[in-house]
Amino acid sequence: MLAEQVDGLLVFTHGFAVLNRAQIIVLAARHRLPTLYGWRDFVDEGGLMSYGPDIDVLVRSAASYVDRIIRGEAPRDLPVQQIQPELSGQTLTLQLRFLKISESMGNDDSKVVDADSVD
Secondary structure, rough: HHHHHHEEEEEOOOOHHHHHHHHHHHHHHHOOOOOOOOOOOHHHHHHHOOOOOHHHHHHHHHHHHHHHOOOOHHHHHOOOOOOOOOEEEHHHHHHHHOOOHHHOEEEEEEEEEHHHHHO
16 A cells, blocks of 8 residues: 555445454554544544444434334335434544644544534
C-alpha cells in the first residue's frame, strides 16, 4: 500500500470486509492509513472512523414493519422511512495520528457526531 502512496482507505460494508475486518483494521493502523468504514461496528472494534447507518436502528425499523404487516397492514400503506447516517470515530486516535480535533469533540475514545451538525 505505501509503495503506491495511498492517502486513505474507504472500506465498504461488503461481506468480505465484514469477515476480514479485524485484519483490515490492524493493517490500516499499522500503516497509519486513515480509513473510513461504512458501519460503526468497525470503529467499535478499533477502526478509525465510520459514516453510515446505525444497524440497530435498521433492525428495529425492519422488525416494526414486519410486525405491522403481520397484523394486517398493507405494505403499500406503510410510510417510507429514511435512516440518517451517523459519523463516529476514535477521537483520541484521530488526534494522535492524523488530525487536530476541536475541544468541542471531547477527549473520549469514541464519539458519535450527528451528521446534520457537521459543517
